Amino acid sequence: MGNGIVKNLRFLWDCVLQVIYSTDENCVLCGQDLFGEGFMCNDCEERIRFCEDAFQVERHGTSFNCYSISYYSGGMMELVLMLKYKSNFRAGETIANYMIKRIEKEKIEFDAVTYIPMSKKSLKKRGYNQSKYLAKTIGDALNKPLVSYLCKIKDTKDQIGLSGNERWNNVQESFDVIDKINVKNKNILLVDDVITTGATAFSCADQLMKKGAKKITILTAAKSKV
Known part of the structure; x- marks a missing residue:
């Protein structure tokens, strides 16, 4: 009983400290004070090296339109790594915005x-x-x-360090559609954090189309090499 009360008091105190020392008005990357929204x-x-143009991910005559916010470098790379490996969801919210x-x-x-x-x-x-977030x-x-x-x-190797062809072979037949009814005739936005060769995104988009989706648009936070 006593331990439960102590835990609750600690939780409430942590909440108070988060309000008092909130970092929501500081830059998510450098911590500098912000004096406006964002x-x-x-x-x-x-x-951040923003990407203005759309591009296509193509394989065997099938292609999908893709948009990336920026190149995988500088500020965007830091944001992605913070979300992916440090559970920094404020960085994730920044990317999503x-x-x-x-x-x-x-x-x-x-x-x-x-x-x-x-x-x-x-x-x-x-x-x-992180992509679901x-x-x-x-x-x-x-x-x-x-x-x-x-x-x-299917479990796959980490794509990092693999050549272009190795990436495509690595993800082949690795994904399937589990909602085969509701996917039919749908325009779907497919989200990921980083696109490199496009092998993973293409494999997922291709499966969705084969199961009856009408159109797939790919959107990523960053792109590398595509």
């Missing part, structure tokens, strides 16, 4: 938003799927449903 100071935002602005700018229309799934082993190790934040902001259309059915 999560980043101008100096840190200037370190950029993605939402891009959706509105490009007038991307979609019925539902989904994400690149992780294997059960990887999900258990990390505790969360981004997708949910986007869906909540734009009043679109988050649907877990996909699952990973």
Whole structure:
């Protein structure tokens, strides 16, 4: 009984300290004071190399339109790493806000938003799927449903360090659609954190199309080499 009371008091005290020493008015990257809306100071935002143009991910005559907020370097790389490996969801919210602005700018229309799934082993190790977090934040902001259309059915090697062909071979037949009814005739926004060769995103998008989706648009926080 006594231990329970102590734990509750500690929890309440932690909440009070978070309010008193909140960092919500500081730059998510450098900690500099902010005097307006947003999560980043101008100096840190200037370190993001924004991508203005759409591109296509193509394989065997099939292609999908893809948008990336920036190149995988500088400020955006730091934000992705903070979300992915340090559980910094304020960094994730910052990324998602950029993605939402891009959706509105490009007038991307979609019925539902989904994400690149992780294997059960990887999900258990990390505790969360960073791409799902981004997708949910986007869906909540734009009043679109988050649907877990996909699952990973085969463990794969880490894509880091693999050549282009090795990446494509590594993810081949690694994903499947688990919601085969609701996917039909849907315009779907597929979200991920980083796209390199496009092998993973293409494999997921291709599965969705084969199961009856009408159109797939890929949106990532950053791109590297594509």
